[in-house]
Amino acid sequence: MIVIPAIDIKDGKVVRLFQGDFDKQTDYDPYPLIAAKRWRDMGAKWLHLVDLDGARNGVMSNKEHILYIAERLNLSVQAGGGIRDLKTVSDLIKADVDRVILGTRAINDQKFLKNLLALYGDKICVSLDCSNGFVTQNGWSAITKIKAVDLALQLEAMGLKWMIYTDIARDGALTGPNFEQLQTMLNTVKKINLLASGGVSSLEDVIKLNNLKSSTGKQLWGAIIGKAIYEGKLDFKEALKAVA
Numbered sequence: 001m002i003v004i005p006a007i008d009i010k011d012g013k014v015v016r017l018f019q020g021d022f023d024k025q026t027d028y029d030p031y032p033l034i035a036a037k038r039w040r041d042m043g044a045k046w047l048h049l050v051d052l053d054g055a056r057n058g059v060m061s062n063k064e065h066i067l068y069i070a071e072r073l074n075l076s077v078q079a080g081g082g083i084r085d086l087k088t089v090s091d092l093i094k095a096d097v098d099r100v101i102l103g104t105r106a107i108n109d110q111k112f113l114k115n116l117l118a119l120y121g122d123k124i125c126v127s128l129d130c131s132n133g134f135v136t137q138n139g140w141s142a143i144t145k146i147k148a149v150d151l152a153l154q155l156e157a158m159g160l161k162w163m164i165y166t167d168i169a170r171d172g173a174l175t176g177p178n179f180e181q182l183q184t185m186l187n188t189v190k191k192i193n194l195l196a197s198g199g200v201s202s203l204e205d206v207i208k209l210n211n212l213k214s215s216t217g218k219q220l221w222g223a224i225i226g227k228a229i230y231e232g233k234l235d236f237k238e239a240l241k242a243v244a
Helices: 032-041 054-057 063-072 084-096 102-107 112-124 148-158 179-188 203-211 236-243
Strands: 002-010 012-020 021-029 046-051 077-079 100-102 124-131 133-136 142-147 163-167 195-196 222-225
Touching: 002 032, 002 063, 002 236, 012 032, 021 032, 021 142, 032 046, 032 063, 046 063, 054 203, 054 222, 063 077, 077 124, 084 100, 084 112, 084 133, 100 112, 102 112, 102 203, 112 124, 112 142, 124 148, 133 148, 148 163, 148 179, 163 179, 179 203, 203 222, 203 236
Parallel strands: 002 046, 002 222, 046 077, 077 100, 100 124, 124 163, 163 195, 195 222
Antiparallel strands: 002 012, 012 021, 124 133, 133 142
16 A cells, blocks of 8 residues: 655645635645655655645646646656646646546546546546545535445446545544445445545554455555644654555
8 A cells, every 4th residue: 555645735835624624724834845845755655736726616726836746856646626627637647747636527527537538547536525425526515415436336437547535524633534434435446446535643544544455355555644744643654664
C-alpha cells in the first residue's frame, strides 16, 4: 500500500477542513510548494493535491500551484477539485500530473467520463466522497441518493481503473477510517485500484488499512493522509516504514 500525503489548497494556502465543512478550516502552510517539498524530503513518492475552491465552485482556482508542483518536483502527483471540462484534464496531464481526479462531473455525465477514459485510460481517477454510504457532490455540500457500491460497479463496467473512497464524516476528524465501508468496497470492485481517504489518525490505522483484503486477496492500493501528519499525530516516516 502506498501512503500519500494530502495537500488541500484553498486561497493559495494549505488547509484542512473538518468533515468537508468550509467554515471549519485550519491553515497549515502559506504555500503548497512548502508542504510538497517537506513530504518529498521525508520520502513521499506520491502527492494528493486538491483545489478546494474548485471543488466548491466548479472551476479550478489554484491550478497554478498544482501545475508548478507537478512540473518542478520529482514526484508522482494526482490532482482534483473542480475538474469538469476536457481542457482542464488535458492541461493537467500535459503538465505531468499522473492521475486526474474527477468528482461531480463524472457522476452526473457518464458520457464525459467515457470520453476521458477513452482518451487517457488509467490516468483518470474518480473520487467517491460519501456520507453513510451515499455519494456527495459539489465539494461535499450535497448528498445524493446514489449508493457508493452501485456507482462503483457502474464505473468499473465503464473501464475505470482508479477510485478514491472518502468517508466525509471521518475526514479531518482523526477518528479512524471507516474500515467497514472500505472492506465492503474492496469486496465489491474487482478491477478498480482502490485508495482510502479520510480519518487516518495513527500508525495503527495505517497498519490496519495495509492489512485489509478482499475475499480474493485484493488490497488497498493506497491511503491518503492529511490532518494526522500535519498535526504530528502520525509520523509520516513511520507510516512509510509500516507499509514498506
